[in-house]
Amino acid sequence: MSEAHAIESELVTEPMSWAQICERYPDQWVALVELDWNDETDEFTIARVAGHGATRREPFAQMRRAGLRYDEVGHFFTGRVRAHAIDFVR
Amino acid sequence: MKVRRFEPDDDLIVVKARVFGRHGSRRLTLALDTAASHTHITPDIIDELGYSPAEGEAITSVRSAVGKEPGYLLRVQRFESLGFGCGDFLIHIHDLPSGFGIDGLLGLSFLKRFNYEVRSTEGRILVEPV
Numbered sequence: 001m002s003e004a005h006a007i008e009s010e011l012v013t014e015p016m017s018w019a020q021i022c023e024r025y026p027d028q029w030v031a032l033v034e035l036d037w038n039d040e041t042d043e044f045t046i047a048r049v050a051g052h053g054a055t056r057r058e059p060f061a062q063m064r065r066a067g068l069r070y071d072e073v074g075h076f077f078t079g080r081v082r083a084h085a086i087d088f089v090r
Numbered sequence: 091m092k093v094r095r096f097e098p099d100d101d102l103i104v105v106k107a108r109v110f111g112r113h114g115s116r117r118l119t120l121a122l123d124t125a126a127s128h129t130h131i132t133p134d135i136i137d138e139l140g141y142s143p144a145e146g147e148a149i150t151s152v153r154s155a156v157g158k159e160p161g162y163l164l165r166v167q168r169f170e171s172l173g174f175g176c177g178d179f180l181i182h183i184h185d186l187p188s189g190f191g192i193d194g195l196l197g198l199s200f201l202k203r204f205n206y207e208v209r210s211t212e213g214r215i216l217v218e219p220v
Contacts, residue, residue: 035117042094042106042173056186056193057134071114075135077191081102081121 027079031059092173111139126197
């Protein structure tokens, strides 16, 4: 394993399922990389977590601080979506 | 015809989307909203992709519970959702509190390109291009 790869491995998690991600980072925003994405279902089987936090911006901020750059990043919330979100465009 | 699943017990119809920019793409979560004229995405996602408000085509304001809030219209390289995509897609960029759990709304500006059927009790959306 190269030194660069070893450093990156410490900054992102091992590949995990969505259920595992939700269990480890409950009610948080997560930035997912190396997603094994299924375009037919719009779901992924496994991904690695490169950032997480309570706010929408925090996962991206963590990635920037760590110098992580990926072409494709998934940005998702592990908690339940609230219905009153819809009020903001009324 | 494409079929997408959503959780029928959720308060909203939540779907996945993908937005492309100079720095790659971001996969995100939107609430399907047939009462929203535009497709809305929060600025943090757009900023990460290398876009700037200076590229906006128009300044907008959105009425919310706390008054009018500023936003802007931006044309993104490509936008995908529900199994379909389109280039040069105009999106309304507007902030949204983090606690809601979505990155924006999938509105009529995208949905009107398709015939779609929301089967609420089954948790399925059937989509076909017009």
